[in-house]
Amino acid sequence: MVIAEVYILQNYFHGLPKQSDFKLIEEELPPLKDGEFLAEALYLSVDPYMRVKFKDLKLGSTFFGYQVAKITESKSKEYPIGTNIVGAFGWRSHTIYDGTSKLFAIPPVWKIPDLGDFPLSLALGIVGRVGNTAYFGCLDLLRPKNGETLVVSGAGGGVGSHVGQIGKLNGCKVVGITGSDEKGEWLVNELQFDHFINYKKPNFLETLKKYTADGVDCYFDNTGGEISANVITRMNTYGRVAVCGLISNYNATEPRAAFPIDTYILRLQLKVEGFMVHRWADRWEEGIMQNLQWLKEGKLKYKETVTCGFENVVSAFIGMLKGDNVGKAVVKVE
Structure with missing residues (x-):
C-alpha cells in the first residue's frame, strides 16, 4: 500500500498566495492495473503561470504543476521501473498514471534524455x-x-x-x-x-x-x-x-x-x-534536444534556486512570486 502526500487548493488566492490557501492531505493509492505505473516525485516545479492558471481548478483539487519523478512500480511496457520522467502530476509525492491523459496540450509525460553529469532538476528548467x-x-x-x-x-x-x-x-x-x-x-x-x-x-x-x-x-x-x-x-x-x-x-x-x-x-x-x-507541442523534442546540446557544449549556463523538502513547496512558490529566486525555482523532495 502506498500513501501519497498531496497539496490541494483550499482557497482561491487574493493577492499573494498564502500557506492557508493550501492543505496537505494523504491519499491511499490502489494497486496498479495493466498499463499503469507508479511514479515517485524527486523534484517539483514552481512557476509564475501557476498564479494565473489556478483559477481553472475546483477547490479541493490537487494543485497542478510538473515534476521530475522516478518510476518505482510498473505494469507498462513503455515505462519500465527506474525510468526518469517529467509528468504533469501536480504537487503530490506519488502518482499512478495510465498513460492516457489528454488534459494537457503539451506532453503530459515525457522521458528525460541523458543529461550526463547535470542534475535531473534541469528537466523542469533549461531542458524542459x-x-x-x-x-x-x-x-x-x-x-x-x-x-x-x-x-x-x-x-x-x-x-x-x-x-x-x-x-x-x-x-x-x-x-x-x-x-x-x-x-x-x-x-x-x-x-x-x-x-x-x-x-x-x-x-x-x-x-x-x-x-x-x-x-x-x-x-x-x-x-x-x-x-x-x-x-x-x-x-x-x-x-x-x-x-x-x-x-x-x-x-x-x-x-x-x-x-x-x-x-x-x-x-x-x-x-x-x-x-x-503548448503551441509547439508537435516540436517538443526539438527544443529539448537543442537546449541540451547547447548546455553540454557550454553555450548555455543556468542557476537554480533549490528549496529542500516536500513540506516547503508552498513557501517556495510564494518566494518565487516575490522574486526571491535566481534562475529556475525548484523543490527537491526529500
Missing part, C-alpha cells in the same frame, strides 16, 4: 518546459538577428535568463531587466548579457534609454505593466514583441492603470504576439 518556452518564444516569434538589440524583462528567472543567452548566440546586444543587483551581476558576469537594469531603482527609464541608444528590435516580455510600456516606447520600426508573462499584475488586488502603447504599436508597425508554449 521552461527551456522550450525560451527557445520557441525567442527564435520563432522574435527571430533575433546579428547586431540587433534584445531586451528581456524578468531576466533573472529561468525563462528570461535563457532567452538572453539565445540572443547572444544569435549575435544580439542583450539588456536584461531584473529586480536586484545580485541577479543583474549574474546576468552580466556569468551569462554575458551586455547590460542589466534594476527596475526598482529610481533612474530606470534613464538607464533604459542609455543602454538602448539605438532602439530596441526585440523585446521578450515576462512582466507587462509599466516596465513593458517603457520598453515599447524604445522600439525601432518593425520591432517584435513576444509576450510570455504578466507577472507584474499577477498578485494585484485592484485593476492596474493602462499604459498608452497603442500609438507606438501603430506608428512603429510593431509585431506584438502573446504565446503559450
